[in-house]
Each structure stands twice: as structure tokens, then as C-alpha cells.
Amino acid sequence: MESLARVTDAVLDVLEVLIGPDEDLYGLKIAQAAGRKTGVVYPILNRLEEAGWVDSFWERAERTDRGPRRRFYRLDPQALNAARSLLLERRGVVRQRSSTGRLAPTGLGVRRLNHGTGAGR
Amino acid sequence: MNGWLGLLVVGLLLPLVVNEFGDVSHWLARRVLAWGARRLGASDMVERYTEEWQADLECVPGRLTKLGYALGVVVWGVPRLRLQIRLRHRRQPKVDTPEKATEVSAGTRVRPWEGLARRERHAVCIAEAKNGDKRAFDVLIAELTPLVWHVARGNRLNRNAAEEVTQDVWLELVHTLGSFDEPRGLTTWLITSTRRLARQRRTDDASAENHRPDVDDKAPVLRQAHGKALWRAFHRLPSSSQELLRLTVLASREYYDVVAIELGLEAEQVVAARGEALGHLRRLYGDEIRHEGLAHRPGSSWQIAED
Numbered sequence: 001m002e003s004l005a006r007v008t009d010a011v012l013d014v015l016e017v018l019i020g021p022d023e024d025l026y027g028l029k030i031a032q033a034a035g036r037k038t039g040v041v042y043p044i045l046n047r048l049e050e051a052g053w054v055d056s057f058w059e060r061a062e063r064t065d066r067g068p069r070r071r072f073y074r075l076d077p078q079a080l081n082a083a084r085s086l087l088l089e090r091r092g093v094v095r096q097r098s099s100t101g102r103l104a105p106t107g108l109g110v111r112r113l114n115h116g117t118g119a120g121r
Numbered sequence: 122m123n124g125w126l127g128l129l130v131v132g133l134l135l136p137l138v139v140n141e142f143g144d145v146s147h148w149l150a151r152r153v154l155a156w157g158a159r160r161l162g163a164s165d166m167v168e169r170y171t172e173e174w175q176a177d178l179e180c181v182p183g184r185l186t187k188l189g190y191a192l193g194v195v196v197w198g199v200p201r202l203r204l205q206i207r208l209r210h211r212r213q214p215k216v217d218t219p220e221k222a223t224e225v226s227a228g229t230r231v232r233p234w235e236g237l238a239r240r241e242r243h244a245v246c247i248a249e250a251k252n253g254d255k256r257a258f259d260v261l262i263a264e265l266t267p268l269v270w271h272v273a274r275g276n277r278l279n280r281n282a283a284e285e286v287t288q289d290v291w292l293e294l295v296h297t298l299g300s301f302d303e304p305r306g307l308t309t310w311l312i313t314s315t316r317r318l319a320r321q322r323r324t325d326d327a328s329a330e331n332h333r334p335d336v337d338d339k340a341p342v343l344r345q346a347h348g349k350a351l352w353r354a355f356h357r358l359p360s361s362s363q364e365l366l367r368l369t370v371l372a373s374r375e376y377y378d379v380v381a382i383e384l385g386l387e388a389e390q391v392v393a394a395r396g397e398a399l400g401h402l403r404r405l406y407g408d409e410i411r412h413e414g415l416a417h418r419p420g421s422s423w424q425i426a427e428d
């Protein structure tokens with residue numbers, strides 16, 4: 001696992017999504033949850049993958065005639081601590097983002113905050 | 122209404138009000154994404170992102186347009202990914218196998234239309250497309266669909282009809298490609314063909330003639346009164362003025378010379394014609410807001426809610 005060069009705010013937003021509770025994270029979903037443009041997020045995910053922080057995989061094994069498969073992204077377990085440290089270092093807090101609202105850790109556990117855009121992005 | 126106010130309102134609002142190009146159909150977004158993915162070069166990346174982006178395209182929710190997604194990925198994402206891929210190749214020692222060679226050469230395969238001025242670029246793309254190079258055709262589609270769209274809409278087609286005519290024009294080009302020979306250039310052919318198909322469409326389908334233009338109320342600026350008034354005023358303009366404004370205000374300066382040819386004007390006269398059309402639009406807009414009893418002061422009476 002390599003360290004990340006050029007950690008931008010967008011990278012941190014993407015990491016907050018990746019450490020969040022959502023499953024089946026495909027590029028568009030990550031971009032929406034992070035509030036970032038897809039054109040910015042795909043390259044970030046590629047960098048994370050090349051650095052060994054993220055794995056990606058097809059939603060099913062074979063390309064059948066059910067159409068194109070989505071590519072799911074998952075934080076590599078070995079990168080979880082690194083991601084948390086990075087967020088703590090740059091933002092002073094480790095937050096998670098999900099597509100249904102933002103979760104913020106408190107001292108006593110996890111409390112759900114409304115993201116303000118209503119339920120269900 | 123005040124001249125300066127008209128100028129301000131029209132200048133600011135018109136692109137927002139009329140630039141509804143985003144909702145072109147699915148197939149165009151797919152083509153743009155396929156073209157963008159091919160530009161990545163490395164064949165494994167091309168294959169992976171082609172499928173990944175097509176799949177994500179299906180998940181684009183209602184508020185974003187599919188073409189907006191496609192263009193965002195291609196304009197912002199592809200250049201960065203290309204750079205990352207090049208850096209990756211440089212970091213890894215190259216094994217001199219035939220497979221590796223193809224991988225690199227796929228990215229550096231000659232694109233003969235690059236760096237050319239518009240007319241030459243189109244001519245080369247047509248020639249390459251005739252030889253079976255699909256990428257060349259996709260370049261044309263990506264670049265020129267706004268033109269086709271705006272001509273279709275300027276010829277009084279509603280959005281569905283304009284979408285279909287846009288597809289039909291490209292399909293016609295595909296079918297006649299083998300014998301395509303237009304000395305006046307591709308853009309002229311596209312404009313002429315689009316107008317022809319639009320006319321046919323209007324005669325075939327009387328209900329396509331909209332006297333009440335279809336307001337896209339998803340656009341924030343059209344949810345308030347001044348935006349709607351400008352929209353109505355725009356659609357009261359004669360076809361030729363609508364088309365002229367769409368092409369010169371909304372498409373790009375590049376098309377001034379094409380517009381000149383189509384209208385039988387010198388290029389400089391296009392600027393004057395555009396000024397006249399804008400003046401006409403301001404007067405119609407003034408009528409609309411007087412008719413609706415709307416206030417004349419912009420700041421207090423409307424806010425554009427930006428997404």
C-alpha cells in the first residue's frame with residue numbers, strides 16, 4: 001500500500017464515503033454521496049486503486065445480456081486505518097458519508113445527521 | 122421597458138432559459154462515453170471503463186441529464202485518467218512482448234483529425250469514417266450534435282421531435298456516408314438536412330406544431346415569472362431569428378461563418394442580424410412582462426435558484 005500524493009478535499013470526501021456504511025458502491029453513487037463531479041471521482045478512485053487503498057470488482061462474474069455491469073469499489077481492509085488517520089489529520093474528525101444522509105461519529109457512538117437534501121439521493 | 126434592463130435580463134437569462142440541450146437521448150450519451158473511453162489508450166482500461174461508464178449511465182437519476190453525465194466524465198475525467206495511465210506505464214518497466222506493444226500503440230494510434238481547423242477536421246473525420254473508423258464518426262457526433270439540436274429546435278420542433286430528428290440526421294449521414302460529398306462542408310449539410318427533416322416532421326405530425334412552447338420546468342430559472350416570460354417571448358420570434366440566436370448565442374462563435382452562408386450574409390452581417398434578433402426579443406419580452414403585470418426591477422422580484 002502506497003501513501004497518497006496530492007490529497008485534495010475531493011479525495012477526503014471520497015474516503016468518507018468509502019469508510020461509510022453503504023454497500024455496492026459504484027462510481028456514480030460515490031460521486032453523489034461525496035457531492036463531487038463524476039469526472040473528478042473516477043480518476044480519484046483509479047489513483048486509490050493504484051495505490052492499493054481500494055479494490056474494485058464487477059457486480060457479477062459474467063457479462064450476460066443483462067447489459068453492462070457496474071464496477072463496485074471497496075476500501076481495502078488494510079487501508080482503513082490509513083484512511084481514518086488521514087481524515088483525522090486533515091479534517092480533525094473522522095466522518096462517514098452515505099447516500100442517505102451523513103453519519104457523524106460522536107464520543108458515544110454514531111448519530112445520524114440529515115444531509116439537508118432529504119431522504120434518498 | 123428600459124433598454125439597459127432589457128439588455129441585462131436577456132443577456133443573463135437567455136442562455137439559461139433556452140439552453141435545454143442537455144436532454145438529448147440516451148444513445149448519444151452512450152456514444153460520447155464510448156468515444157471518451159477509447160481515448161484512454163490502454164486496452165484493458167478502455168474495456169473496463171467502457172462497460173463501467175455505460176452501466177453507471179443507466180443509474181443517472183432524473184435531475185442530471187444522461188448527456189450531462191457523459192460530457193462531465195469525458196471532459197473532466199478522461200484527461201486525468203489518461204495522465205494517470207501514462208504515468209503508470211512509465212513507472213512499470215516495459216516488457217517487450219507483442220501484447221504490451223499493442224497496449225501502448227492503442228493509445229498512440231494516429232488520430233489524423235487532431236489539431237486541425239474545423240473544416241479540415243470534419244473533412245478528415247468523414248474520410249476516416251468512410252474507411253470504417255468509428256472513432257472519427259463519434260468525434261463528429263460529439264462535436265456537432267449541439268448544432269443539429271439547436272437547428273431542430275429553432276425550426277419549431279418540440280423536444281421529443283427534436284431528439285428524433287437529431288437521431289435521424291445522424292442516421293442519414295451514416296447511410297449516405299459512402300457517397301457523401303458535400304463541397305460546402307459538413308456543417309452546411311447538417312443544417313440543411315436538419316431543416317428538411319424538421320419541415321417533414323412538422324407536416325407529417327401536425328401536433329408537433331407547438332403554439333405553447335414546452336417549458337422545461339426542471340430548469341430553475343423557468344420556475345419564476347421572468348424566466349417564463351423570456352421563454353414565451355423567445356418562442357414568439359420567427360423561426361429564422363430563433364435559429365440564429367440559438368446558433369450564435371448558445372452554440373458557439375465557431376458557427377458564425379456557417380450561419381452567414383445559410384442566411385446568405387457576410388460574416389460581419391451575422392453580428393448585426395444577431396443584434397436585430399436580440400432587439401426584437403427584448404421588445405417581445407417587454408410585451409410579455411407588461412402583459413403579465415410583472416415588476417421591472419430584477420433584484421427584488423426574482424432570484425435565480427441555481428442548482
